[in-house]
Amino acid sequence: MRWADFLEQQVIRFPEPDRARSRRELRALAAAYTGKSTGFITTAPDWILPAELQQRLAEAAAAALAGKPWAYVFGSLPFLDHEFKVDNRALIPRPETEWLVDALIRAHRSHPPRRILDLCCGSGCIGLSLAAAFPESETVLTDVSREALALTAENAAALGLSERVACYAGDLWAALPDETPFDLITANPPYVGREEVLDASVVDHEPHVALFSDDGGMDHIKRILNDLARYMNPGGCAAFELSHLHRQSLATFLEQKFNRDDYNWELDASGVARFLWIFPKGRKA
Numbered sequence: 001m002r003w004a005d006f007l008e009q010q011v012i013r014f015p016e017p018d019r020a021r022s023r024r025e026l027r028a029l030a031a032a033y034t035g036k037s038t039g040f041i042t043t044a045p046d047w048i049l050p051a052e053l054q055q056r057l058a059e060a061a062a063a064a065l066a067g068k069p070w071a072y073v074f075g076s077l078p079f080l081d082h083e084f085k086v087d088n089r090a091l092i093p094r095p096e097t098e099w100l101v102d103a104l105i106r107a108h109r110s111h112p113p114r115r116i117l118d119l120c121c122g123s124g125c126i127g128l129s130l131a132a133a134f135p136e137s138e139t140v141l142t143d144v145s146r147e148a149l150a151l152t153a154e155n156a157a158a159l160g161l162s163e164r165v166a167c168y169a170g171d172l173w174a175a176l177p178d179e180t181p182f183d184l185i186t187a188n189p190p191y192v193g194r195e196e197v198l199d200a201s202v203v204d205h206e207p208h209v210a211l212f213s214d215d216g217g218m219d220h221i222k223r224i225l226n227d228l229a230r231y232m233n234p235g236g237c238a239a240f241e242l243s244h245l246h247r248q249s250l251a252t253f254l255e256q257k258f259n260r261d262d263y264n265w266e267l268d269a270s271g272v273a274r275f276l277w278i279f280p281k282g283r284k285a
């Protein structure tokens with residue numbers, strides 16, 4: 001069958017709002033499966049598709065049609081400068097997270113951190129991007145999920161970073177082997193309250209351990225902040241991706257724990273408070 005005919009046959013199965021995306025993703029998959037350039041894929045309507053390739057692409061389209069997120073269908077995702085393997089062992093990295101890591105890299109360019117910690121690492125997109133950006137650093141990544149941590153290790157190997165990163169399984173700080181402090185601590189912890197309703201494409205496919213947190217979505221971040229100062233070098237910095245609801249719901253907790261000048265909320269691209277930055281030199285007793 002001609003490529004153009006096959007592609008339209010698949011795309012037409014999707015509801016109208018999803019067709020442009022499915023066309024784009026199927027083109028990218030065809031390029032990835034064959035090694036052909038995207039230039040060729042987009043300009044070769046008469047290319048005759050081998051039967052095996054037709055079957056592979058049709059299976060991928062069927063999985064997406066059944067609700068599987070395209071990133072899982074594809075099996076990898078670009079995140080800043082690198083491609084990360086993603087599957088249902090970990091959350092699909094989000095654009096907000098890319099934004100946070102980009103900001104962290106820019107903030108530390110003139111004084112690179114020597115020791116970096118990514119708690120709740122999932123695919124490893126945060127910690128491994130930082131490790132790659134700061135080649136002199138040592139980076140520690142932790143996750144309570146051994147499956148997610150295995151994915152992080154695979155991504156570390158694919159990026160040639162295995163020698164410079166250490167991965168530990170366990171509950172937040174308890175995963176660390178000792179109390180050697182860090183210059184940069186970051187996390188995108190689970191932060192969705194258990195009562196919140198999420199889109200089926202998220203809740204039916206992504207690991208719930210990556211999404212939900214008790215105490216209205218604040219349990220993980222409160223436990224992280226409770227022990228933050230113990231693991232932070234003087235002059236160190238911490239930054240977290242959180243829910244847009246937390247600026248308000250965490251306000252009293254933050255006021256009790258830190259001086260007002262020691263933390264700062266930053267907005268994401270949609271204009272809501274998403275990132276909590278902390279410089280805890282003035283931590284309250």
Ligand SMILES: C[S@@+](CC[C@H](N)C(=O)[O-])C[C@H]1O[C@@H](n2cnc3c(N)ncnc32)[C@H](O)[C@@H]1O
Pocket residue numbers: 090091092093094097119120121122123124125126142143144145148170171172187188189190191209210211
């Ligand atoms: C929102 S995902 C973030 C994944 C990745 N850092 C990212 O930004 O795409 C949260 C991660 O925290 C992990 N996690 C959940 N509870 C945890 C805990 N108590 N201690 C450590 N990690 C935990 C989950 O397994 C999941 O990988």
